[in-house]
Amino acid sequence: MAVLGEKIEAIYQQVKARNPGEEEFHQAVKEVLESLGPVLVKYPDFAEQRIIERICEPERQIIFRVPWQDDKGQVQINRGFRVEFNSALGPYKGGIRFHPSVYLGIIKFLGFEQIFKNALTGMPIGGGKGGSDFDPKGKSSNEIMRFCQSFMTELARHLGEHTDVPAGDIGVGGREIGYMFGQYKRITNRYESGVLTGKGIGWGGSLVRTEATGYGTVFFVREMLKARKNSLEGKTCVVSGSGNVAIYTIEKLNQLGAKVIACSDSNGIIVHEKGIDLALVKTLKEVERRRIADYASYHKDAKYIAGGNIWEVPCEIAFPSATQNEINGKDAKTLVKNGCIAVGEGANMPTTPEGVKVFLDAKIAYGPGKAANAGGVATSALEMQQNASRDSWSFEFTEKKLDEIMTGIHATAWETAEEFGASGNYVLGANIGGFIKVARAMVAHGLI
Ligand code: GLU
Numbered sequence: 001m002a003v004l005g006e007k008i009e010a011i012y013q014q015v016k017a018r019n020p021g022e023e024e025f026h027q028a029v030k031e032v033l034e035s036l037g038p039v040l041v042k043y044p045d046f047a048e049q050r051i052i053e054r055i056c057e058p059e060r061q062i063i064f065r066v067p068w069q070d071d072k073g074q075v076q077i078n079r080g081f082r083v084e085f086n087s088a089l090g091p092y093k094g095g096i097r098f099h100p101s102v103y104l105g106i107i108k109f110l111g112f113e114q115i116f117k118n119a120l121t122g123m124p125i126g127g128g129k130g131g132s133d134f135d136p137k138g139k140s141s142n143e144i145m146r147f148c149q150s151f152m153t154e155l156a157r158h159l160g161e162h163t164d165v166p167a168g169d170i171g172v173g174g175r176e177i178g179y180m181f182g183q184y185k186r187i188t189n190r191y192e193s194g195v196l197t198g199k200g201i202g203w204g205g206s207l208v209r210t211e212a213t214g215y216g217t218v219f220f221v222r223e224m225l226k227a228r229k230n231s232l233e234g235k236t237c238v239v240s241g242s243g244n245v246a247i248y249t250i251e252k253l254n255q256l257g258a259k260v261i262a263c264s265d266s267n268g269i270i271v272h273e274k275g276i277d278l279a280l281v282k283t284l285k286e287v288e289r290r291r292i293a294d295y296a297s298y299h300k301d302a303k304y305i306a307g308g309n310i311w312e313v314p315c316e317i318a319f320p321s322a323t324q325n326e327i328n329g330k331d332a333k334t335l336v337k338n339g340c341i342a343v344g345e346g347a348n349m350p351t352t353p354e355g356v357k358v359f360l361d362a363k364i365a366y367g368p369g370k371a372a373n374a375g376g377v378a379t380s381a382l383e384m385q386q387n388a389s390r391d392s393w394s395f396e397f398t399e400k401k402l403d404e405i406m407t408g409i410h411a412t413a414w415e416t417a418e419e420f421g422a423s424g425n426y427v428l429g430a431n432i433g434g435f436i437k438v439a440r441a442m443v444a445h446g447l448i
Helices: 006-018 023-042 044-048 051-055 104-121 141-158 174-188 209-227 244-255 278-287 292-297 329-337 353-362 375-388 395-419 426-445
Strands: 060-069 075-086 092-098 127-132 164-168 236-239 259-264 268-271 303-306 317-319 342-344 365-367
Touching (some): 006 023, 006 051, 023 044, 023 051, 023 104, 023 353, 044 051, 044 426, 051 426, 060 104, 075 092, 075 104, 075 141, 075 164, 092 104, 092 375, 104 127, 104 375, 104 395, 104 426, 127 141, 141 174, 164 174, 209 244, 209 342, 209 375, 209 395, 236 244, 244 278, 244 317, 268 292, 292 303, 353 365, 365 426, 375 395, 395 426
Parallel strands (some): 092 164, 236 317, 317 342
Antiparallel strands (some): 259 268, 268 303
């Protein structure tokens, strides 16, 4: 990794001191700051205006109690978060994550990444993120509903179609968005479609939003391969996870002629050399909400490895689509050694800094999350556009827009890397490309 210049190192040390114990946030900030040295040289007004310091400090952070009753009538208490990080380009925009690992440091890393990701899409959206340490695993649908209602009872006052527009993330899908939308409508007495995205089709949702993160990641990888005169056709792929991002990554890979031989969940991995049976994964995970281990009982030629490491399965392209820091330095080395030529990050920050260094040093096509997985939030912005005009677009039209946006993000990251003398380095290209858009708007808005 590049060494931080003196000025940027001082900013980083200050971020660490002001946000103690928030390791994931430090990691996300460091990665962006490492790219920014040459930007300050080129745009001295960004330094004068202390844009980096301002970007690292969220505009607003909300932490609240979420009390709810489980099916036995017991009172439960969780903690809710919404970090409204940056509104230079539009209303705060970013998902809500329900997972027991959630604490302020996770929400801040996600919100920070979201600023640059959203800027790269070229859509008018700022950056934010929210969530709770609530664990949806094993909860009944009624418990999920009561939790979502309680969560929204507090959050509603901070939201608005022109203020802050949440969506889903890990543990939050169409069902949860539905419960939250219902509660928001009841509290505010407003049918404000544009206040949440990822809504159901028929009540303001957009076609392709469900598929968007996975499809977009595959489009991004297609572009990276195209830039190297290669294609997805016939490539052997491994996709970690088996949630929304993984499922639609597999679907698009299949459509574009690649073959996915492994996927996973937090308990273990499935290896199916014949190719993952996507219809079965969809039924198990989307409909029946079961574990991926059950896959093996439907396919005798598939192997389930409890606690297995998916990055040890040899592949040409890897799609980390589960969670943060799922590929460490050793995993990255294993992937490269086994002939991996490209990585498309469907998850947010799935590779540790050591892993990123391995990919960059090996000069494989490495698409960092804030560029590669921006298709989800970009399609959320398309949903907002349809809501604002009380319109709904066809699947084909919306998918074409998504494809154009992903192709555009690739071009921005590629060209920015070229401009700053780091050809093929999408980390630098995405960080600088996103940062400049936000920084310009912040300078224009004055000291606020
Ligand atoms: N949670 C998704 C992300 O990481 C989507 C956010 C959104 O659609 O607002 O970008």
